[in-house]
Amino acid sequence: MDLRDRPEDQAFREEVREWLADHVVGEFAALGGRGGSGDETFGFEVRREWERVLAADHWIGIGWPVEHGGRGASIAQQVIFNEEYVRAKAPGRASILGEGLVGPTIMQYGSKEQKERFLPPILAGEELWCQGYSEPNAGSDLANVATKAERDGDEWVITGQKVWTSLAHQSDWSFVVCRTEAGSARHKGLSYLLVPMDQPGVEIRPIVQVTRTAEFNEVFFDGARTAAANVVGEVGDGWRVALATLSFERGVGLLGHQLSFRRELDHLLATAAGNGRNAEPVVRQRLAQSFIELEILRLNTLRSLSGFDGPGAPPEASIAKLYWASWHQRFAELAIDVVGLDGVVAEGFPYELDEFQRIFLFSRSETIYGGSNEIQKNIIGERVLGLPPEPKGTAR
Numbered sequence: 001m002d003l004r005d006r007p008e009d010q011a012f013r014e015e016v017r018e019w020l021a022d023h024v025v026g027e028f029a030a031l032g033g034r035g036g037s038g039d040e041t042f043g044f045e046v047r048r049e050w051e052r053v054l055a056a057d058h059w060i061g062i063g064w065p066v067e068h069g070g071r072g073a074s075i076a077q078q079v080i081f082n083e084e085y086v087r088a089k090a091p092g093r094a095s096i097l098g099e100g101l102v103g104p105t106i107m108q109y110g111s112k113e114q115k116e117r118f119l120p121p122i123l124a125g126e127e128l129w130c131q132g133y134s135e136p137n138a139g140s141d142l143a144n145v146a147t148k149a150e151r152d153g154d155e156w157v158i159t160g161q162k163v164w165t166s167l168a169h170q171s172d173w174s175f176v177v178c179r180t181e182a183g184s185a186r187h188k189g190l191s192y193l194l195v196p197m198d199q200p201g202v203e204i205r206p207i208v209q210v211t212r213t214a215e216f217n218e219v220f221f222d223g224a225r226t227a228a229a230n231v232v233g234e235v236g237d238g239w240r241v242a243l244a245t246l247s248f249e250r251g252v253g254l255l256g257h258q259l260s261f262r263r264e265l266d267h268l269l270a271t272a273a274g275n276g277r278n279a280e281p282v283v284r285q286r287l288a289q290s291f292i293e294l295e296i297l298r299l300n301t302l303r304s305l306s307g308f309d310g311p312g313a314p315p316e317a318s319i320a321k322l323y324w325a326s327w328h329q330r331f332a333e334l335a336i337d338v339v340g341l342d343g344v345v346a347e348g349f350p351y352e353l354d355e356f357q358r359i360f361l362f363s364r365s366e367t368i369y370g371g372s373n374e375i376q377k378n379i380i381g382e383r384v385l386g387l388p389p390e391p392k393g394t395a396r
């Protein structure tokens, strides 16, 4: 694997770098690269405007095929874009669920009308999306979904509860897994509906997290409606469509997230140099170890992407999810140790957490969302190693 840019990629890198230098200015630069995962309430209105700036020059959906309005950028170019984006401290993206999850799903399974209706507003940065999968009794065990949708003339009527719905309060639409066949069980009888969020039958209740912000929500559907045509794939075949979306989640989209870790590590190294902790033997060992592990992550991610023909990720992508989520938690513990007592003190109320405190608290969730560590190990065991499936009845 040659990690150097090819000549055409060098030109692309220059183009991205120049564009970012020209546009990450003023209120966008003032965000300092914040607003990413777990920090999405920060500067939301400015970040929403930033999406339109990106869109105006076709920087949303760069990996989407040209026929769907993207640039058809290669994986190498998407890597370059993400690298430069993080380096330029551009604002945390507000539309990743549309661009990275439902957009590719509609491209794969949607009708012509759905592609025409839903893809352009994603590329324009105009419509934001959230993911309506998890329920109180359906998380890892997603097939236990109980939210139901019934036909009423030209519409579906949806009743039930979703939970942990990230960014529901900022979203225009949700992709919702519902039970459309009464009496069906498990993977059968589910459908994948596109549901407008701004309507009387949808109630969004924020869930305040330990970081004291509320990035995710409970969503109650009580007679919510969507057009009959807003089913992606066949009615009753929603399980297949829902799994396709999950495979996009584990694909190239995770890369930008990982690249920001290097910036956090650099900040920690500077902090340790500033307070003298970098002279302590055990701290030095842990910093070096953290750096080594992050390099392993970077090189392995690039290696897996170099053989990746996307858009959905292979089961091996679970290794990267397990690895980065666990690494980030260890890194956050190290960061708090390096900062010392100040790391566990926040001033006043309502208090503003500093970067390491925020990372420390939010990283607890990273081994849960997008498939918990245990679920990733199940996927690796069964689909990569060919181990026997979990005994029925012990899983929940």
Ligand SMILES: Cc1cc2nc3c(=O)[nH]c(=O)nc-3n(C[C@H](O)[C@H](O)[C@H](O)COP(=O)(O)OP(=O)(O)OC[C@H]3O[C@@H](n4cnc5c(N)ncnc54)[C@H](O)[C@@H]3O)c2cc1C
Binding pocket: 130, 131, 132, 133, 134, 135, 136, 138, 139, 140, 141, 163, 164, 165, 166, 167, 216, 365, 366, 368, 369, 370, 371, 372, 373, 374, 375, 378, 390, 395, 396
């Ligand atoms: C920050 C954050 C954002 C999220 N955003 C969204 C969102 O936008 N939309 C959405 O739909 N959901 C979202 N989720 C929900 C997330 O997908 C679920 O939390 C996750 O799937 C786990 O489900 P659960 O919480 O019901 O836990 P459970 O599935 O009840 O799991 C509890 C524990 O049991 C373990 N476990 C469960 N089953 C097995 C098994 N078969 N083998 C071994 N161990 C097992 C799990 O690993 C975990 O440790 C988000 C979660 C978080 C933390």
